[in-house]
Amino acid sequence: MLEIYDLHKSFGKVVALDGANLKVSKGETVVIMGPSGCGKSTLIRCINRLTEPDSGRIILGGQDVLQLEGRALQELRRSVGFVFQQFNLIGRLTVLENVIFHLVLGGMDQEEAREKGRQVLAKVGLATAETRRPHELSGGQQQRVGIARALVTNPSIMLWDEPTASLDPILVGEVLEVMEELVRSTATTMVIVTHEVSFARRVAERIVFMDQGRVVEEGEPKELFEHPRSDIGRLYKKLLQH
Ligand SMILES: Nc1ncnc2c1ncn2[C@@H]1O[C@H](COP(=O)(O)OP(=O)(O)O)[C@@H](O)[C@H]1O
Numbered sequence: 118m119l120e121i122y123d124l125h126k127s128f129g130k131v132v133a134l135d136g137a138n139l140k141v142s143k144g145e146t147v148v149i150m151g152p153s154g155c156g157k158s159t160l161i162r163c164i165n166r167l168t169e170p171d172s173g174r175i176i177l178g179g180q181d182v183l184q185l186e187g188r189a190l191q192e193l194r195r196s197v198g199f200v201f202q203q204f205n206l207i208g209r210l211t212v213l214e215n216v217i218f219h220l221v222l223g224g225m226d227q228e229e230a231r232e233k234g235r236q237v238l239a240k241v242g243l244a245t246a247e248t249r250r251p252h253e254l255s256g257g258q259q260q261r262v263g264i265a266r267a268l269v270t271n272p273s274i275m276l277w278d279e280p281t282a283s284l285d286p287i288l289v290g291e292v293l294e295v296m297e298e299l300v301r302s303t304a305t306t307m308v309i310v311t312h313e314v315s316f317a318r319r320v321a322e323r324i325v326f327m328d329q330g331r332v333v334e335e336g337e338p339k340e341l342f343e344h345p346r347s348d349i350g351r352l353y354k355k356l357l358q359h
């Protein structure tokens with residue numbers, strides 16, 4: 118479904134990706150973990166070209182992502198759902214308008230888009246919030262709008278960039294619950310960057326550890342946390358013992 122080969126990206130002198138490789142199968146749920154600054158966001162942002170890598174190869178659903186331009190690139194972006202750490206909602210639009218913004222831009226009929234928007238808002242438990250504006254919602258509710266927006270195009274893959282990292286601890290649970298329910302109820306391929314270790318152990322089919330711009334270790338959660346081979350894996354194991 119997704120294959121990433123030898124991906125490199127630098128920002129000036131800072132090397133964000135230093136030969137990252139990753140494969141994800143169709144329907145698989147993969148959690149990416151690693152210290153802050155190790156390149157997790159850069160890696161997943163390259164998948165739908167929110168960030169342009171310097172070199173490497175990305176194959177998604179048989180397409181050579183880095184070769185796409187214009188309309189084909191737009192179509193790729195529509196087939197990828199992205200959930201941001203900072204929600205990225207548009208303040209002057211209502212909840213429903215935020216969710217369907219890209220559908221309408223893409224030329225879908227308003228009523229059809231609204232109907233789809235309502236369906237995904239119901240999925241994230243926000244059926245009654247459609248006319249509200251982002252600032253009237255809690256952080257957890259805002260992120261659930263972000264999730265609905267990612268879902269509305271029926272993506273073949275969803276990318277999550279630390280979706281609970283900006284939330285008050287008491288609001289994290291409601292978002293993780295929605296995520297877990299989605300993983301269990303849909304066949305969508307998921308690549309989730311998160312520091313939520315217990316969530317990762319419950320939900321991930323595979324965990325991938327990154328360090329210094331590369332994937333350094335991966336495996337099934339239980340095995341990985343019990344017998345880590347990388348330095349970063351051993352650090353996570355220690356964390357779990359406290
Ligand atoms: N737009 C950017 N401009 C400059 N440096 C960046 C940019 N995005 C990321 N970086 C740098 O690249 C490195 C990897 O960042 P990132 O992928 O955000 O790591 P992570 O998500 O694992 O915390 C960091 O050193 C970060 O400061």
Ligand SMILES: [Mg+2]
Pocket residue numbers: 157158159278279
């Ligand atoms: Mg990040």
